[in-house]
Amino acid sequence: MHVFIWFGFWLFSLYSLPVTTGQSNLICSTQPIVAHAGDDVILSCRLDPPISASSRTVEWTKPGLDPEYIHVHQDGRLVYQSQNPLYNYRTALFVDQLINGNVSMKIFRVKTSDAGKYKCFLPSLWKETFIELKIEGDFMDPSSCTPCVAISVLLGVLFILTVVLWVWKWRQSKTGERKHLLNLFSNDFLSIILIVMTTNRDDHHKRE
Numbered sequence: 001m002h003v004f005i006w007f008g009f010w011l012f013s014l015y016s017l018p019v020t021t022g023q024s025n026l027i028c029s030t031q032p033i034v035a036h037a038g039d040d041v042i043l044s045c046r047l048d049p050p051i052s053a054s055s056r057t058v059e060w061t062k063p064g065l066d067p068e069y070i071h072v073h074q075d076g077r078l079v080y081q082s083q084n085p086l087y088n089y090r091t092a093l094f095v096d097q098l099i100n101g102n103v104s105m106k107i108f109r110v111k112t113s114d115a116g117k118y119k120c121f122l123p124s125l126w127k128e129t130f131i132e133l134k135i136e137g138d139f140m141d142p143s144s145c146t147p148c149v150a151i152s153v154l155l156g157v158l159f160i161l162t163v164v165l166w167v168w169k170w171r172q173s174k175t176g177e178r179k180h181l182l183n184l185f186s187n188d189f190l191s192i193i194l195i196v197m198t199t200n201r202d203d204h205h206k207r208e
């Protein structure tokens with residue numbers, strides 16, 4: 001009888017273990033998380049069906065970064081030594097939510113350079129899922145929009161050139177008008193002299 005009970009228990013554990021661990025999936029937001037520089041963001045991931053992640057290692061990494069560790073939660077705390085210094089004091093897990101399988105990571109005061117793909121990995125379950133963070137640039141922030149700055153400078157230069165050209169044209173037309181007047185005046189003056197001269201000559205002829 002004892003043997004059967006133990007055999008039954010053994011069978012039960014064998015079948016229930018994969019059910020409680022292996023079948024839980026790590027589900028992260030499939031939509032990119034969109035934020036502005038300076039915002040606090042939550043990279044949302046959970047185990048579904050929910051199982052506790054309290055006593056598990058949770059590894060948040062950013063592939064391509066060196067070191068790639070953003071937040072490694074082990075033995076109930078952050079493994080600070082492994083963390084990429086760019087993220088020091090800027091990350092947190094919802095430790096009281098781990099028991100519900102919520103392994104989301106919060107990043108405080110995101111920077112433009114934080115944008116990219118993050119990976120959540122639970123070594124004990126051998127589950128990993130990616131989640132993308134997008135940082136939208138503010139128009140006022142010059143570092144976030146190089147083309148905007150270039151276009152503004154170009155527009156400024158164009159505006160100044162237009163004004164300079166316009167003023168130059170205007171002055172040209174002014175002096176042109178003056179020349180025209182002078183021409184008119186001198187022509188009349190010449191004709192008057194001519195008229196005077198011819199009439200004088202006529203007078204001479206008449207007198208002779």
Ligand SMILES: *[C@@H]1O[C@H](CO)[C@@H](O)[C@H](O)[C@H]1NC(C)=O
Pocket residue numbers: 042044045046094097102104
């Ligand atoms: C995880 O917990 C945090 C804090 O309570 C919550 O804001 C977030 O929506 C939760 N995420 C999931 C996937 O349940």
